[in-house]
Amino acid sequence: MNxxxxxxxxxxxxxxxxxxxxxxxxxxxxKGDSGYESxxxxxxxxxxxxxxxxxxxxxxxxTQVSAIHNHLGDDVAICTEPERRNTYPAIxxxxxxxxxxxxxxxxxxxxxCPVDPYVESDYFQRLKALDRTAIEGxxxxxxxxxxxxxxxxxxxxxxxxxxxxVSKVASFKEKPSKEKAEEYIKQGGLWNCxxxxxxxxxxxxxxxxxxxxxxxxxxxxxxxxxxxxxxVEKEENIGLVRFRGTxxxxxxxxxxxxxxxxxxxxxxxxxxxxxxxHVINELNMxxxxxxxxxxxxxxxxxxxxxxxxxxxxxxxxxxxxxATSAMFAEKSWGSFTIIDAGKECLTIKIKLLPNHSLKYHSxxxxxxxxxxxxxxxxxxxxxTRFKVSRGDTIKIPKKAKHTIKALEALEVxxxxxxxxxxxxxxxxxxx
Amino acid sequence: MNxxxxxxxxxxxxxxxxxxxxxxxxxxxxKGDSGYESxxxxxxxxxxxxxxxxxxxxxxxxTQVSAIHNHLGDDVAICTEPERRNTYPAIxxxxxxxxxxxxxxxxxxxxxCPVDPYVESDYFQRLKALDRTAIEGxxxxxxxxxxxxxxxxxxxxxxxxxxxxVSKVASFKEKPSKEKAEEYIKQGGLWNCxxxxxxxxxxxxxxxxxxxxxxxxxxxxxxxxxxxxxxVEKEENIGLVRFRGTxxxxxxxxxxxxxxxxxxxxxxxxxxxxxxxHVINELNMxxxxxxxxxxxxxxxxxxxxxxxxxxxxxxxxxxxxxATSAMFAEKSWGSFTIIDAGKECLTIKIKLLPNHSLKYHSxxxxxxxxxxxxxxxxxxxxxTRFKVSRGDTIKIPKKAKHTIKALEALEVxxxxxxxxxxxxxxxxxxx
Numbered sequence: 001m002n003x004x005x006x007x008x009x010x011x012x013x014x015x016x017x018x019x020x021x022x023x024x025x026x027x028x029x030x031k032g033d034s035g036y037e038s039x040x041x042x043x044x045x046x047x048x049x050x051x052x053x054x055x056x057x058x059x060x061x062x063t064q065v066s067a068i069h070n071h072l073g074d075d076v077a078i079c080t081e082p083e084r085r086n087t088y089p090a091i092x093x094x095x096x097x098x099x100x101x102x103x104x105x106x107x108x109x110x111x112x113c114p115v116d117p118y119v120e121s122d123y124f125q126r127l128k129a130l131d132r133t134a135i136e137g138x139x140x141x142x143x144x145x146x147x148x149x150x151x152x153x154x155x156x157x158x159x160x161x162x163x164x165x166v167s168k169v170a171s172f173k174e175k176p177s178k179e180k181a182e183e184y185i186k187q188g189g190l191w192n193c194x195x196x197x198x199x200x201x202x203x204x205x206x207x208x209x210x211x212x213x214x215x216x217x218x219x220x221x222x223x224x225x226x227x228x229x230x231x232v233e234k235e236e237n238i239g240l241v242r243f244r245g246t247x248x249x250x251x252x253x254x255x256x257x258x259x260x261x262x263x264x265x266x267x268x269x270x271x272x273x274x275x276x277x278h279v280i281n282e283l284n285m286x287x288x289x290x291x292x293x294x295x296x297x298x299x300x301x302x303x304x305x306x307x308x309x310x311x312x313x314x315x316x317x318x319x320x321x322x323a324t325s326a327m328f329a330e331k332s333w334g335s336f337t338i339i340d341a342g343k344e345c346l347t348i349k350i351k352l353l354p355n356h357s358l359k360y361h362s363x364x365x366x367x368x369x370x371x372x373x374x375x376x377x378x379x380x381x382x383x384t385r386f387k388v389s390r391g392d393t394i395k396i397p398k399k400a401k402h403t404i405k406a407l408e409a410l411e412v413x414x415x416x417x418x419x420x421x422x423x424x425x426x427x428x429x430x431x
Numbered sequence: 432m433n434x435x436x437x438x439x440x441x442x443x444x445x446x447x448x449x450x451x452x453x454x455x456x457x458x459x460x461x462k463g464d465s466g467y468e469s470x471x472x473x474x475x476x477x478x479x480x481x482x483x484x485x486x487x488x489x490x491x492x493x494t495q496v497s498a499i500h501n502h503l504g505d506d507v508a509i510c511t512e513p514e515r516r517n518t519y520p521a522i523x524x525x526x527x528x529x530x531x532x533x534x535x536x537x538x539x540x541x542x543x544c545p546v547d548p549y550v551e552s553d554y555f556q557r558l559k560a561l562d563r564t565a566i567e568g569x570x571x572x573x574x575x576x577x578x579x580x581x582x583x584x585x586x587x588x589x590x591x592x593x594x595x596x597v598s599k600v601a602s603f604k605e606k607p608s609k610e611k612a613e614e615y616i617k618q619g620g621l622w623n624c625x626x627x628x629x630x631x632x633x634x635x636x637x638x639x640x641x642x643x644x645x646x647x648x649x650x651x652x653x654x655x656x657x658x659x660x661x662x663v664e665k666e667e668n669i670g671l672v673r674f675r676g677t678x679x680x681x682x683x684x685x686x687x688x689x690x691x692x693x694x695x696x697x698x699x700x701x702x703x704x705x706x707x708x709h710v711i712n713e714l715n716m717x718x719x720x721x722x723x724x725x726x727x728x729x730x731x732x733x734x735x736x737x738x739x740x741x742x743x744x745x746x747x748x749x750x751x752x753x754a755t756s757a758m759f760a761e762k763s764w765g766s767f768t769i770i771d772a773g774k775e776c777l778t779i780k781i782k783l784l785p786n787h788s789l790k791y792h793s794x795x796x797x798x799x800x801x802x803x804x805x806x807x808x809x810x811x812x813x814x815t816r817f818k819v820s821r822g823d824t825i826k827i828p829k830k831a832k833h834t835i836k837a838l839e840a841l842e843v844x845x846x847x848x849x850x851x852x853x854x855x856x857x858x859x860x861x862x
Contacts, residue, residue: 015719269753273742284772286734286753288446291742295723299735303717304728306737311704311722322700322717339770340780340844341715345804347778347844349771369824371800371846373776391848393800395824413771413778413846415802417822 001051001131002104004079004094006087006194007040007060007068007115013251015319016303017280021326024251025116026067029280031261039116039250040071050124055102058115059094069332070353077101082219088230089222095203096212106201109134112227114194118259122245127195130241133166134197139239141232142197143169145190147244151181154249157189160240169238172228190240193247196232203231253296253305253312266299276309282328301327301337333358334406339413346416352377357405360431366418368396375410379403380431401429432482432562433535435510435525437518437625438471438491438499438546444682446750447734448711452757455682456547457498460711462692470547470681471502481555486533489546490525500763501784508532513650519661520653526634527643537632540565543658545625549690553676558626561672564597565628570670572663573628574600576621578675582612585680588620591671600669603659621671624678627663634662684727684736684743697730707740713759732758732768764789765837770844777847783808788836791862797849799827806841810834811862832860 009023018024025039032042047056057077058068061084068078079097081090091112098110109131117123126144134142145158156175160167172192173184209215215222223230232238250256257278264270266281271290281287282300289297296312298305303322307315327338333356340347352358352375360380370379376389380403381396388394388404396402398418404410440454449455456470463473478487488508489499492515499509510528512521522543529541540562548554557575565573576589587606591598603623604615640646646653654661663669681687688709695701697712702721712718713731720728727743729736734753738746758769764787771778783789783806791811801810807820811834812827819825819835827833829849835841 016717267753269749271742271745271749281735283735285732285758286447286755287737288734288746288749288753289737290746290749291739292726292737295737297735297737301716303719304712304714304730304735306718306720306723306726306728308722311702314702315719315721318700318702318719318721322698322719324717327716339778342804342842345842347770347780347804349778367822369800369802371802371848373773373778373846373848391798393824393826411773411776413844415804415844417802417804 001047001054001127002098002102002108002110003047003054003056003127004091004098004110004112005043005047005056005058005115006090006112007058007064008087008090009116011251011316012319013316014253014256014298015315016300016305017282017298019302019326021063021329022067023064024256026064026071026330029256029260029265030118036265038071039118040068043113043115043117043119044072044076046119046121046124050121051128055098055104057094057098057101059090059097066331066333067329070330070335074332082216085219085222085224087227088225089219091227092203092207092222093212093215093219095200096209096215099200099204100212104200106199106204108200109197110200110203111195111197116249116251117193118246118248118250120246123243123247126241126243126245129166130195130197133239133241134199137199139168140198140202140237141235142239142241143232144193144195145240145242146193146247147242148181148185148189148191151178151185152191153178153181156192157181157184158192158240159184159187159189160242163188165242167240167242169240172233190242191247193243193249206231253298253307253315254309257296257309278309332356344417344419344421346421348414348416349373350410350412350414352404352406352410352412354406354408358403360401360403360429362399362401362427362429363418363425364427365398365420365425366416367398368402368417369415370394370396370404371413371415373411373413376407377410377412378405378407380405403431432478432485432558433529433533433539433541434478434485434487434558435522435529435541435543436474436478436487436489436546437521437543438489438495439518439521440547442682443747443750445684445687445729446746447731447736448713448729450733450757452494452760453498454495455687457495457502457761460687460691460696461549467696469502470549471499474544474546474548474550475503475507477550477552477555481552482559486529486535488525488529488532490521490528497762497764498760501761501766505763513647516650516653516655518658519656520650522658523634523638523653524643524646524650526631527640527646530631530635531643535631537630537635539631540628541631541634542628543626547680547682548624549677549679549681551677554674554678557672557674557676560597561626561628564670564672565630568630570599571629571633571668572666573670573672574663575624575626576671576673577624577678578673579612579616579620579622582609582616583622584609584612587623588612588615589623589671590615590618590620591673594619596673598671598673600671603664621673622678624674624680637662684729684738684746685740688727688740709740763787775848775850775852777852779845779847780804781841781843781845783835783837783841783843785837785839785841789834791832791834791860793830793832793858793860794849794856795858796829796851796856797847798829799833799848800846801825801827801835802844802846804842804844807838808841808843809836809838811836834862 028036079094157173268279273291277292277295279297334351459467510525588604708723708726710728765782
């Protein structure tokens with residue numbers, strides 16, 4: 001299969017674990033074979049397992065590239081939008097990308113999937129059926145529809161012409177009221193899970209670009225519109241493959257706690273009276289719950305949420321108001337955590353993965369001091385290269401170019417002192 | 432009045448805000464004239480207001496001396512036990528101390544008060560009545576009794592012979608069951624709030640020591656027993672002064688939240704559905720509560736508590752199990768917070784008050800690096816004195832003697848690297 005995984009979103013619905021730089025697909029809280037894994041790691045691993053020679057391209061925005069490498073390693077194909085527009089431009093760009101990168105022909109089929117559903121292996125078996133149907137070519141676009149388990153108001157519905165395994169689509173319905181949802185289900189409606197397949201040529205023939213570079217360089221000309229609106233709704237000949245297994249949208253606390261293998265993650269103590277309560281504690285301190293019922297507690301360096309499961313679905317407006325800049329971020333080279341923030345000063349703990357390094361850079365308005373906590377590394381400071389290890393201190397005055405490379409896993413405390421400590425005060429240089 | 436304020440306890444009932452080094456009387460969460468104040472600050476200030484020329488001595492153990500100076504300043508009389516024994520030795524020691532320090536005579540009256548009741552000015556008016564009764568000398572010991580507002584099981588009861596404003600005590604009763612408590616109240620019983628007065632000579636005549644130094648140097652000979660057991664229960668002639676105003680023992684979360692002026696302290700957001708919920712957030716991050724009812728949330732660098740108010744009374748056994756070493760402590764010179772703890776390394780933020788300094792000291796097994804975040808100071812490093820300010824970095828190898836004095840309020844990040852990072856690895860030197 002040729003799969004474009006859409007990795008978007010920057011939602012606050014799972015605040016404080018999700019934020020502007022950590023979308024929900026990067027939260028490591030699903031039980032995997034070797035510890036906790038993220039939705040991205042889970043889905044990517046599941047595809048690789050079901051179709052080890054398949055082609056996967058992750059379509060995303062610049063802000064997520066580092067985190068994707070952190071989660072999946074360096075050997076992963078990523079198609080990065082030059083700017084955020086909407087799903088139509090993103091899918092078009094990724095289709096050019098996968099065609100050139102994986103040498104696809106006009107007749108080859110591409111499947112587009114969101115990165116964040118909670119599914120089991122039967123889902124990927126159905127993806128293969130979707131792929132076969134698209135290859136047969138009876139329909140211009142083929143969608144996957146999920147058989148509803150309840151009259152949910154959270155999803156769009158697809159109404160097929162009959163109830164066969166593969167059918168033609170009669171119509172699409174927006175997210176409905178409860179009553180409407182029940183009506184759609186009586187008509188044989190299925191949930192639209194955002195999975196669809198088409199032949200490369202089908203989409204590219206709608207577009208004027210001759211190559212990936214061409215569309216990339218003209219990306220700002222593409223309409224800011226959704227693929228649904230621009231392509232699907234205008235297409236008459238759409239097929240549907242039905243799926244009746246596990247499919248969960250775990251975009252809310254209530255849904256996410258539903259798929260947690262255990263009630264707690266991290267340093268958490270629940271007393272005997274606590275019932276149906278889920279706690280995720282990413283902080284380096286104990287968290288004690290007593291007498292709670294139907295509560296979710298989530299603590300990270302960004303903040304602390306304590307909510308009834310019922311109310312947690314309304315988190316978005318609150319999280320948007322209170323959320324500060326992210327205190328923790330995963331990067332391609334490792335991660336950083338802000339451990340203290342003061343007036344014109346900031347203290348950060350940096351963890352570098354072995355053989356990874358920061359970019360060679362300088363700051364105009366702040367001095368920095370590195371103290372190596374553990375590991376061995378190599379510093380490049382204004383052209384001079386030297387080894388550092390545990391206990392070493394490096395002073396980096398403003399305007400000095402600097403980087404550090406981890407020869408083995410490296411931990412550094414960085415104290416920043418200066419005016420306007422902002423991410424934008426950073427000039428990248430060639431080593 | 433001559434008042435001995437007993438500042439003891441190291442309870443975990445208010446975990447995570449109270450811990451081994453921060454007893455409940457040091458938690459700053461009562462609304463004062465200029466921001467939040469601690470129970471200690473509140474009671475000390477109340478006494479000073481009601482009796483500005485009175486003598487106050489705080490009887491405490493070594494571990495609290497720094498915190499007391501931090502809360503009340505340097506100009507406060509503290510009687511420090513050489514070791515922790517019980518209330519009988521502590522009160523005996525403090526009586527010698529206040530007699531010598533304040534030039535009291537045998538006939539002068541001393542009042543002993545716990546440091547942590549939540550009271551208003553009428554309480555101190557009654558202390559004056561207690562003082563007058565003790566001066567009159569009709570009784571050998573005079574206690575204050577609080578008129579019960581409910582048949583509480585949490586307090587001992589005092590049964591007086593009649594219901595006059597001042598009476599003779601007939602008997603004492605241990606903390607009773609609900610039924611017993613109701614019976615005592617019918618008999619005219621009052622709560623024993625631990626306040627009592629006696630003449631200096633009354634107590635000192637029971638003891639063989641000739642001076643404060645004498646009792647201090649022989650402190651380990653004193654019986655580890657309570658004042659109640661050793662003195663009060665053996666005394667026949669005890670008087671009682673009754674008090675019918677506000678008196679609250681705020682030693683549990685439920686009681687403490689009862690006297691909070693507002694429902695939240697710190698960076699806290701409550702949604703509209705949250706009811707009768709109190710939140711104290713000492714962390715430097717937002718805390719969001721949604722849909723909660725009758726809940727207490729407390730977050731500090733030591734940990735996070737989320738509990739129903741009902742269950743919070745059973746916190747002690749849990750807190751004792753999970754509590755780690757204190758992450759935050761107030762000292763006479765300022766305060767420190769552990770902001771990161773790793774394997775054989777620790778990062779600390781130190782705040783020094785103006786004109787205060789650390790003791791001149793060295794470590795055998797760890798190196799340290801200071802980076803000054805703000806303020807101006809003077810470092811003494813192995814005999815060499817030099818000025819430091821914002822942005823300066825000082826490397827302190829193991830065995831190097833060092834101190835820093837704040838010329839103005841000073842903030843320093845200290846990175847400790849070494850084996851066995853423990854408080855005991857500290858040698859104090861003369862400057």
